[in-house]
Amino acid sequence: MARRYFGTDGVRGIAGDDLTRELVENLGRAATLWARNAATSGQGSDPGHVLVGRDTRASGPVLEKALASGIASAGGTAVLAGVLPTPAVALLAERLGAVVTASHNPPEYNGVKFLGAGGRKLADDEEEAIEGHLDAPAPGGGSVERVDDATDRYLDHVLGHFGADLSGLRIGVDCANGAFSAIAPRAFASLGAEVHAIGVEPDGTNINVGCGATDLVALSHKVLDARLDLGVAFDGDGDRMLAVDERGEPLDGDQILAILALALGVDLVAVTVMTNLGFHRLMAENGVRVVTTPVGDRYVLEALRREGGTLGGEQSGHVLWLRDHVAGDGLTSALLLCRALAGRAASEAAAALPRYPQALENVPVQRRELTPAIVDEAARVNAELGDEGRVLVRPSGTEPVVRVLAEAPDYEKAVKLCGTIAALVAKELG
16 A cells, blocks of 8 residues: 655655645554554564644644544553654664654644664555554544653753863754754853854744754855854754865765764765765775665664664765664764864865756646656666766655755756756656
8 A cells, every 4th residue: 555645754744735734644543553563473562652743833832732642542552752852762762752843844734754673764654554543543542641751861861972172163963943942052152162163043934044954054154154163953853964165165964973983983884875976985995894784774774773883874864873872963963073073174074075066946747646757767867977977866755845956077068968857857747
């Protein structure tokens, strides 16, 4: 059975439109029933208390209440932690966790992510099974509770395992007006850094708007204006981090991952198909095996657990370090980056990765299934490019767009390739 509601990372939509209170309540009930049934059949553990966090969107409290109602209607106990980053829920949830968030999407969106035991993202077949319970009857008997110490417990873990003396570091911290707004500046300040924070005044309508990992312009200006050593930016729910160096130049997830891979001395790293060809060549030169997965940090996580690795990530800023953690965490990634730099300028450390120029276009479409004409043309271009570049065409798992990526030895050629394929996608699917 194909998934109807779940995409690359949970269920998302415009709040009150395609993401209704009724759907969120049904998802809460279905996920709890699924987890209880899995426990009964010996394939999982009873969800018991379900930890629920959310980001700072205006629709969050209403959808949090709906989700809690659904969990309770299935006999579970919804434990509401309020505004809490996704990685904190992953760390603290005992069996089943849920986050009301649309991650990096605009404020009018919202969604629900479910996390299994150990903070893992659910597999496709598990999400299909949850959807199979959407119309199941509600046995009742559950309850709703609140917890007030989740943030402190999360910070104690992260600072205890990943903190280091940051005295003398002047850092810009952009919290995207999201879930890290009251947490990340406090964390860096407690380690001795001089913190210049932006994107820390959430009002329900400004999450990811002109700030955070989806828009580094404001952070770049802050770093340049205040002459800072580094800037780090999170997305709305805190599982992604991008950075800017001391010159205000962006560092994407590939560059951050390369810095960490070399500093941490790993022998394996997991990345997605979006990762720059230059990253693959750098890792090969340093004897590091690269495992490539589909787009989505849950696929990276699955690969790391399958291969016994500890480090992986995405160009978009998801970085996973599984030593003393269970999931991607923007704050942990930022702390690891600060340690990896070891006093070097961020621009110097990033220069180790010679990147191929890339061009990316998001093409709005009416339907997201690639036609044979698109698939064949992409294959023809890739055969022509050989080892000197590539094109990648993939439907978004969270938005009505098809993403076209082109990579080539020079930027002009990448732009031309991207434009040609994008025009074909628009013609076929627009």
